[in-house]
Amino acid sequence: MILLTRKAEFSASHYYWNEGWSAEVNERVFGKCANKNGHGHNYTLEVTVAGEVDATSGFVVDLKQLKDVMEREVVGVYDHRHLNKEVPEFAKAIPTTENIAIAVWKRLEGKIPGAKLHRVRVYELADLFADYYGEP
Amino acid sequence: MRAYLSRRYRLSASHRLNTAAFTDEQNRAVYGKCNNPHGHGHNYVVEVTVGGPVNAETGMVCDLVELDTCVRKEVVERFDHTNLNLDPLFQDRVPTTENLCMEAYRLLAAAFDKAELVRVRVEETSNNSFEYPVDALFAKR
Numbered sequence: 001m002i003l004l005t006r007k008a009e010f011s012a013s014h015y016y017w018n019e020g021w022s023a024e025v026n027e028r029v030f031g032k033c034a035n036k037n038g039h040g041h042n043y044t045l046e047v048t049v050a051g052e053v054d055a056t057s058g059f060v061v062d063l064k065q066l067k068d069v070m071e072r073e074v075v076g077v078y079d080h081r082h083l084n085k086e087v088p089e090f091a092k093a094i095p096t097t098e099n100i101a102i103a104v105w106k107r108l109e110g111k112i113p114g115a116k117l118h119r120v121r122v123y124e125l126a127d128l129f130a131d132y133y134g135e136p
Numbered sequence: 137m138r139a140y141l142s143r144r145y146r147l148s149a150s151h152r153l154n155t156a157a158f159t160d161e162q163n164r165a166v167y168g169k170c171n172n173p174h175g176h177g178h179n180y181v182v183e184v185t186v187g188g189p190v191n192a193e194t195g196m197v198c199d200l201v202e203l204d205t206c207v208r209k210e211v212v213e214r215f216d217h218t219n220l221n222l223d224p225l226f227q228d229r230v231p232t233t234e235n236l237c238m239e240a241y242r243l244l245a246a247a248f249d250k251a252e253l254v255r256v257r258v259e260e261t262s263n264n265s266f267e268y269p270v271d272a273l274f275a276k277r
Contacts, residue, residue, distance in 0.1 A: 016194075021193075029194060031201070093195060096190075098139040098190045098197055101139055127145075129141075130142070131139065131140040136137060
């Protein structure tokens with residue numbers, strides 16, 4: 001078993017707002033992130049897959065295929081978009097770093113040829129990131 | 137669903153690696169440049185990982201402000217711009233980054249109760265880093 005990680009970047013805007021709360025509670029809990037005009041980040045996505053090294057190709061996964069799946073399923077959907085307004089999974093779930101990691105996992109799970117998704121890591125900033133391992 | 141959140145903090149401190157258990161010669165042999173009597177310093181990065189269920193109302197594992205407040209109080213303010221050898225925690229143990237990492241974990245484990253403290257990782261330089269504890273989840277990466 002070996003792990004392989006591929007990075008990608010996307011830039012998107014978002015804001016944090018719970019419709020079930022008053023404006024006052026939203027602003028207290030989410031601070032600057034509750035500004036409904038939104039703000040943005042350059043996100044870095046790290047997708048780690050696990051698998052056995054193919055004896056012939058020497059690959060755990062075809063990197064071109066992994067790159068294409070990440071582009072089609074995630075980067076092409078999220079990049080230069082407003083996550084709350086333009087990405088369906090965030091119509092209800094708040095696009096926090098944790099929820100983005102979970103959403104990326106759901107988008108990629110089962111779509112990577114020949115390898116198993118091991119971890120999705122999303123950096124919102126160089127000093128802030130979330131990991132999801134598919135745990136319930 | 138259970139997710140993990142990591143946040144990186146910075147602190148600068150000096151230390152000298154030396155133990156009373158060794159002779160001066162042994163200390164020089166074991167610790168090399170790090171045994172320089174006047175000490176030296178590093179810009180440390182302390183990476184703190186917490187885990188738990190993502191709160192359905194906030195979308196978060198824990199409130200980032202609460203995590204920041206705790207780490208700054210317990211670790212950053214305690215060690216930043218200090219000589220680690222003078223800290224009470226390092227009177228009986230050498231302030232290697234292994235020990236700094238484990239002590240930072242213990243300080244945070246005792247003080248932070250808003251989510252599970254999963255791991256502390258300390259970078260001493262861009263080439264050296266240390267992680268504690270090594271649990272099943274992280275060992276399998």
